[in-house]
Amino acid sequence: METAADEKLGVYNVPLREMLTYRLSRLNAKMNAQATRILKKSSGLSQAQWRVLVMIDAFGPVPPAQIVRTSLMDKGQLSRTIKGMVTRGLIRLEASESDHRSHLLCITDRGRDLFERARPAMLARQTRLSGNLDEGDRAAFHRVLDRLEDAVEAVEAAE
Amino acid sequence: METAADEKLGVYNVPLREMLTYRLSRLNAKMNAQATRILKKSSGLSQAQWRVLVMIDAFGPVPPAQIVRTSLMDKGQLSRTIKGMVTRGLIRLEASESDHRSHLLCITDRGRDLFERARPAMLARQTRLSGNLDEGDRAAFHRVLDRLEDAVEAVEAAE
DNA sequence: ACAAAAAAGTTGACCCATCAACAAAATACT
DNA sequence: AGTATTTTGTTGATGGGTCAACTTTTTTGT
Numbered sequence: 110m111e112t113a114a115d116e117k118l119g120v121y122n123v124p125l126r127e128m129l130t131y132r133l134s135r136l137n138a139k140m141n142a143q144a145t146r147i148l149k150k151s152s153g154l155s156q157a158q159w160r161v162l163v164m165i166d167a168f169g170p171v172p173p174a175q176i177v178r179t180s181l182m183d184k185g186q187l188s189r190t191i192k193g194m195v196t197r198g199l200i201r202l203e204a205s206e207s208d209h210r211s212h213l214l215c216i217t218d219r220g221r222d223l224f225e226r227a228r229p230a231m232l233a234r235q236t237r238l239s240g241n242l243d244e245g246d247r248a249a250f251h252r253v254l255d256r257l258e259d260a261v262e263a264v265e266a267a268e
Numbered sequence: 269m270e271t272a273a274d275e276k277l278g279v280y281n282v283p284l285r286e287m288l289t290y291r292l293s294r295l296n297a298k299m300n301a302q303a304t305r306i307l308k309k310s311s312g313l314s315q316a317q318w319r320v321l322v323m324i325d326a327f328g329p330v331p332p333a334q335i336v337r338t339s340l341m342d343k344g345q346l347s348r349t350i351k352g353m354v355t356r357g358l359i360r361l362e363a364s365e366s367d368h369r370s371h372l373l374c375i376t377d378r379g380r381d382l383f384e385r386a387r388p389a390m391l392a393r394q395t396r397l398s399g400n401l402d403e404g405d406r407a408a409f410h411r412v413l414d415r416l417e418d419a420v421e422a423v424e425a426a427e
Numbered sequence: 428a429c430a431a432a433a434a435a436g437t438t439g440a441c442c443c444a445t446c447a448a449c450a451a452a453a454t455a456c457t
Numbered sequence: 458a459g460t461a462t463t464t465t466g467t468t469g470a471t472g473g474g475t476c477a478a479c480t481t482t483t484t485t486g487t
Contacts, residue, residue: 297445331435332435336435343435344436344437344439347435367434371436
């Protein structure tokens with residue numbers, strides 16, 4: 110459709126099709142939109158809620174701080190997400206003996222129900238996405254992601 | 269630091285470190301933050317403004333619709349961005365002879381000045397990011413991006 | 428030529444992400 | 458033990474991105 114435009118892109122000194130950041134954010138936007146839609150349809154969960162449930166599923170009862178560390182989610186956003194999830198009965202808080210500032214997030218039956226309802230679709234999506242990649246490309250992709258993350262930090266440090 | 273957590277991740281059936289969407293959004297967030305900071309520092313431009321200027325630089329005077337098609341930017345966001353850029357004198361609008369709904373975006377001297385001020389830093393970042401990737405990995409990366417975009421559309425169509 | 432459909436742009440509403448400031452509790456330091 | 462520092466979580470402000478409704482103009486179909 111916009112083939113004329115696309116061809117033009119390659120000509121100039123800033124070839125948009127190749128720009129990493131541009132391509133990444135476009136792909137990311139698409140994938141986000143898709144995940145949001147699948148979650149909404151299957152379970153009504155938001156992406157943030159889904160991420161919290163994935164964490165609890167992986168770790169068992171966790172303190173919010175651990176989710177922040179491993180997922181790089183924002184403290185504030187997580188705090189609000191948790192509040193909403195407690196209100197809707199998806200998780201409950203358990204006092205932490207060892208640290209009185211914190212508490213443990215535990216999944217409720219209702220939360221697990223929604224989680225299980227969303228999981229098949231999310232897994233199916235995941236495998237369909239990574240499915241038709243051969244092993245070499247998949248490995249290369251992860252390698253590049255690693256390097257890019259490092260490179261971002263490096264540019265950071267260089268300033 | 270969170271090595272205990274990281275090791276645990278690999279054990280469960282949803283290995284977070286490998287999840288494509290998760291990794292992509294994290295990397296994307298980092299790169300966005302960095303781009304925002306570089307732009308602010310060098311020129312005061314926002315990412316949206318930068319994108320518009322890149323488009324004009326690549327295409328010459330363009331109608332907004334073309335930017336929407338090639339960058340997948342939201343119509344509404346673009347409309348507001350344009351309004352702001354006109355107000356700040358970065359671009360000016362030229363009536364379109366062929367289509368009375370639309371207009372052409374033209375860069376002004378002021379806009380070009382800011383663009384040129386930001387460009388070196390943005391190019392440097394770009395090359396530093398893609399610099400330490402060997403050609404094979406780089407090609408594989410772009411191939412995977414292509415396939416993922418297609419796969420997203422495919423999952424879309426399958427519903 | 429005319430009605431129906433599609434495309435371009437604007438606007439308002441809403442959600443989410445990020446940032447900074449803050450209170451409470453734990454840890455480190457000496 | 459006692460103060461300083463760090464960590465944890467909460468809250469408010471703000472900017473950006475997404476979605477949907479609407480107007481105007483163009484294109485399509487008959």
